[in-house]
Amino acid sequence: MIQTRGLRKSFRSRAGRETKTVEAVRGVDLSVAEGEIFGFLGPNGAGKTTTLRMLATLIEPDGGEATIAGADLRKAPGEVRRRIGYVAQGGSTWDESTAREELVLQARLYGIGKAEARQRASRALEAFQLAEFADRKCKTYSGGQRRRVEIALGIIHEPKIVFLDEPTTGLDPQSRAHMWDEIRRLRTDGMTVFITTHYLDEADALCDRIAIMDHGEVVAEGTPADLKREISGDVVQVGLDITTTPQAAQALDGEAYVRKLETVDDGGLRLYVEEGATAIPQILRRLDQAGLALHSIELHRPSLDDVFLTKTGRSLRES
Amino acid sequence: MKLARDTWLIFQRQFQLLTRNPVWVFVGVFQPVMYLLLFAPLLKPALNAPTQAEAYKIFVPGLLVLLAIFGGLFQGFGLIAELRAGVIERSRVTPVSRLALLLGRSLRDVVSLIVQAVIITLLALLFDLRVVLGDLLLAYLMLALIALMTSAVSYGVALKVKSEDALAPLMNTVAQPVLLLSGILLPLSFAPGWLQGIADWNPFSWAVDGTRALFAGDLGNDKVWQGLTIIAVLAALGVYWAARQFARSVR
Ligand SMILES: Nc1ncnc2c1ncn2[C@@H]1O[C@H](COP(=O)(O)OP(=O)(O)OP(=O)(O)O)[C@@H](O)[C@H]1O
Numbered sequence: 061m062i063q064t065r066g067l068r069k070s071f072r073s074r075a076g077r078e079t080k081t082v083e084a085v086r087g088v089d090l091s092v093a094e095g096e097i098f099g100f101l102g103p104n105g106a107g108k109t110t111t112l113r114m115l116a117t118l119i120e121p122d123g124g125e126a127t128i129a130g131a132d133l134r135k136a137p138g139e140v141r142r143r144i145g146y147v148a149q150g151g152s153t154w155d156e157s158t159a160r161e162e163l164v165l166q167a168r169l170y171g172i173g174k175a176e177a178r179q180r181a182s183r184a185l186e187a188f189q190l191a192e193f194a195d196r197k198c199k200t201y202s203g204g205q206r207r208r209v210e211i212a213l214g215i216i217h218e219p220k221i222v223f224l225d226e227p228t229t230g231l232d233p234q235s236r237a238h239m240w241d242e243i244r245r246l247r248t249d250g251m252t253v254f255i256t257t258h259y260l261d262e263a264d265a266l267c268d269r270i271a272i273m274d275h276g277e278v279v280a281e282g283t284p285a286d287l288k289r290e291i292s293g294d295v296v297q298v299g300l301d302i303t304t305t306p307q308a309a310q311a312l313d314g315e316a317y318v319r320k321l322e323t324v325d326d327g328g329l330r331l332y333v334e335e336g337a338t339a340i341p342q343i344l345r346r347l348d349q350a351g352l353a354l355h356s357i358e359l360h361r362p363s364l365d366d367v368f369l370t371k372t373g374r375s376l377r378e379s
Numbered sequence: 380m381k382l383a384r385d386t387w388l389i390f391q392r393q394f395q396l397l398t399r400n401p402v403w404v405f406v407g408v409f410q411p412v413m414y415l416l417l418f419a420p421l422l423k424p425a426l427n428a429p430t431q432a433e434a435y436k437i438f439v440p441g442l443l444v445l446l447a448i449f450g451g452l453f454q455g456f457g458l459i460a461e462l463r464a465g466v467i468e469r470s471r472v473t474p475v476s477r478l479a480l481l482l483g484r485s486l487r488d489v490v491s492l493i494v495q496a497v498i499i500t501l502l503a504l505l506f507d508l509r510v511v512l513g514d515l516l517l518a519y520l521m522l523a524l525i526a527l528m529t530s531a532v533s534y535g536v537a538l539k540v541k542s543e544d545a546l547a548p549l550m551n552t553v554a555q556p557v558l559l560l561s562g563i564l565l566p567l568s569f570a571p572g573w574l575q576g577i578a579d580w581n582p583f584s585w586a587v588d589g590t591r592a593l594f595a596g597d598l599g600n601d602k603v604w605q606g607l608t609i610i611a612v613l614a615a616l617g618v619y620w621a622a623r624q625f626a627r628s629v630r
């Protein structure tokens with residue numbers, strides 16, 4: 061559904077007299093299959109929005125190419141526009157208009173006739189549970205209601221692909237869960253959904269496949285399960301005083317069952333092991349021999365954060 | 380055809396939002412009325428005109444051109460608000476014509492200007508202004524072209540600078556000399572030669588002269604076609620340039 065090769069974009073920004081070049085996206089290769097929810101996971105400034113805006117024909121790439129729903133991004137941007145929907149990160153509704161007016165106008169901008177546009181607007185208002193305040197000005201809506209209007213606007217013309225830039229940022233947990241259901245419903249309706257997020261749980265629970273982006277590059281791509289399996293084994297987190305952490309690291313480094321060892325900034329260790337259940341007793345024994353006391357020991361299956369950590373050396377939670 | 384349809388869609392929305400705004404209706408209608416009523420008593424002596432009607436023949440066209448210039452130049456502020464709300468970006472992902480995004484808005488500005496102009500003309504008729512209908516329509520065409528040009532330029536600049544803080548001083552800097560050197564409020568026939576020489580380079584000076592000739596019933600005056608041609612060419616250039624900004628604007 062989407063193929064990109066070497067997509068690049070840099071921005072020149074002026075700070076006083078100097079001009080600085082920010083390489084926002086540096087060579088992105090992606091492939092998104094029809095009918096899947098594809099997630100773009102990455103910290104602030106990773107280049108997610110920039111990539112999306114290139115794919116949505118809003119900015120021209122500096123290099124690389126892309127095919128979107130069978131249309132070439134560079135040669136036929138008009139065709140791409142007809143086949144996609146795009147919901148921006150920062151919102152797109154006008155305070156003084158009503159949801160219904162916005163929906164009808166948006167449909168008409170896609171070349172849909174008046175009567176049909178009205179019908180579609182009504183249907184979308186029903187589907188997104190907006191009917192109740194459809195004729196109120198957008199400025200009176202709550203954040204969650206407004207977000208729903210924006211998504212309805214993005215799909216009013218029934219595109220093959222819809223790009224949703226951080227659809228759940230700023231929503232409370234309940235509205236988020238609601239939004240996830242809406243997004244799954246889009247997939248059920250046969251749409252390919254491309255979302256960006258910096259929530260790990262969202263990427264994990266909602267997306268069929270994800271790409272992890274950092275500093276303008278895709279550092280990993282696959283299903284959440286595959287990515288986690290890639291850094292196979294379990295993670296054992298040992299809570300230690302910051303003073304005893306180096307000694308403990310020394311004691312455990314080189315033990316046969318420890319595959320990889322990392323120190324946690326504010327004291328403690330993170331150990332990647334083959335199997336947690338057998339490793340924990342050995343870890344405890346070794347620390348006991350060394351005469352080191354620990355506060356806690358936790359076992360967890362690797363998360364997407366661990367994937368991010370192994371790929372970039374940083375935690376997504378911290379950034 | 381697509382262009383016409385898209386332009387109509389954008390125009391409709393913009394016009395609807397405009398009429399929904401009570402502040403605009405107030406400012407748009409009462410402002411010109413104030414000009415006429417408060418300036419009226421000063422006119423005859425100031426212009427040294429033989430009658431009140433003569434004074435209006437000089438003052439009203441100038442006032443209308445003034446409204447057209449200012450009405451257009453400050454439209455960019457509304458666009459920056461739309462830019463910030465993400466409305467422009469939302470339009471730009473649709474296949475809508477980029478030229479229509481501009482024209483729909485500029486035509487709204489033209490229509491609202493013409494409404495103002497009609498109100499002023501009708502009021503001036505009460506003060507004994509007399510003008511031939513055909514000449515009046517040509518004068519309105521001149522005003523429409525001026526408003527089209529200034530609003531298009533304002534939109535284009537707004538898309539380039541993207542902030543009110545930059546747009547306001549920029550537009551003021553442009554508007555002031557243009558205004559002073561166009562003989563809008565008082566005819567430049569009183570001006571010394573060097574000032575008239577500079578004014579010859581001001582397109583609005585030609586527009587004002589042309590409009591005044593039309594109000595004076597002097598259709599054959601060269602200033603009429605010259606003014607119309609100059610403004611039409613500039614309007615076309617302005618629209619072309621601004622539409623390109625709509626096509627490429629980054630956030
Ligand atoms: N129009 C622009 N002009 C200059 N720099 C830009 C522009 N747009 C983006 N950038 C820069 O490009 C980089 C990537 O930005 P982008 O918005 O794509 O990140 P993101 O992954 O969407 O982040 P977030 O999670 O915060 O939305 C950032 O460093 C940003 O400052």
Ligand SMILES: [Mg+2]
Pocket residue numbers: 108109110149225
């Ligand atoms: Mg972003």
